[in-house]
Amino acid sequence: MRELNGKVAxxxxxxxxxxxxxxxxxxREGMRMVVADVAADALEQLTRELKSxxxxxxxxxxxVSRAEAVEHLARVTLDTYGGVHLLCNNAGVSGGRGHARFHVYADPPAIWEATLNDWQWITGVNYWGVAHGIRxxxxxxxxxxxxxxxxNTAxxxxxxxxxxxxxATKHAVVSMSESLRMDLQRRGAWGRLGVTCLCPTLINTDIYTGWRHRPEALRDEEPAPSEAELERLRGVYATGLPPEHVADLLLEAVLQxxxxxxxxxxxxxxxxxxxxEILNRRDLHVSQSTSAE
Known part of the structure; x- marks a missing residue:
């Protein structure tokens, strides 16, 4: 995708x-922007900023966890601008029980310790959000x-x-992205439509506060992180790459x-x-942290 000016994102x-x-x-590249989020106030603020x-x-x-919401997003986009040229399936949440503390404690929660609500919330946004966007x-x-x-942000x-x-959800996003690329190739659309699978490490964002937007029906009886825990998390994420740097890399990836x-x-x-390990059929090496976004 070489020309962005006037196109719809x-x-x-x-x-x-x-x-x-x-x-x-x-x-800044001249694209007409459709910005979507579940956080109403922050979304309104960004929209005003862009217009200003x-x-x-x-x-x-x-x-994005709701199919009808993504379908509505597409209708509004088409009604307003008549098309779409760049789709960024970027919405994501960092996790459920204990995951926000992943970088604070040496022993992260085990996968079986996730509740049913954890699974439904995390897969709803991270997996189904991307699937709905593609579909x-x-x-x-x-x-x-x-x-x-x-x-697709993995x-x-x-x-x-x-x-x-x-x-688990991010492995699924990588797989969906690879499948999307292969299917476009098989249908003769590769080159006209490109795909990027973005795999960030630690980025300086507030993704660790995503629990605040967790639907009431999917909340568990677990205390929110204390101010001390949040302060430690701020310190950890502050060591990550600036999101603006990732945006520059992504722009180049789209163009190339x-x-x-x-x-x-x-x-x-x-x-x-x-x-x-996969090729040699060896046991997996245990690592304490992937420093993941």
Whole structure:
């Protein structure tokens, strides 16, 4: 996808973190922006910011875990701009029981300790959010017969073992992205439609506060992180890469049709080890943390 000016971008999870950085970056390229999020106030603030800077933008309140909400997002996009050229399936949550403390405690929660509500919430956003985006938007983009690009935000946790429920959903996003690329190739659409699988490591965002937007019906009787815990998490995430840096990398990936985007090389050894373990039929190496986004 070489020309972005005047084209339409849809970004989910756009009101904070990487999504907000993506929206700002692609807007500066002259794209017309459809920003979507479940956080109403932050979404309204971003939409106002983009418009005040002279960009063409609308905000659409969207819970990506609900198919009808993503279908509504597509209808609003088409009614407003008549098409879509860049889709960023970026919305995600960091996890459920104990996962927000992943970087604070040496012993992260085990996958069997996740509750049914944890599974439903995390898979609803991280897995179904991407699946709904692909199912709803890709047919539209194919029918347009124009150049376009799909970005799926996975994680380094989708390339290495660990990460409990969160990691499981991110492995699924990597697989969906690979399948999407192969299917576009088989249908003769590869080149016209590109795919990028974004696998961040630790990024300086507030993803650890995502529990605040957890639906009431999927909440467990677990105390929210204390202020001391949140302060420690802020300190940990502050050491991560700036989301603006990731946005610059993503822009280049869209322009060059690059598939894998891994923002730094700190985990290359771990990825290589996992591939060797699979090929050599060896036991998995246990790692305490993947420093995952």
């Amino acid at each position: 849809v970004i989910t999870g756009a009101a904070s973190g990487m999504g907000r950085a993506f929206a700002r970056r692609f807007a 800077a002279g960009h063409d933008a609308i905000g659409v309140l969207t819970d 709803v938007f890709v047919p539209i983009m194919l029918q347009q017969n124009e150049d376009g690009h799909i970005v 994680s380094i946790s989708g390339l290495v073992p660990g990460g409990n429920v969160y990691g 049709n690059e598939f894998y985007v891994i923002p730094n090389h700190s985990v290359d050894t771990r990825i290589r080890e996992r591939m060797e």
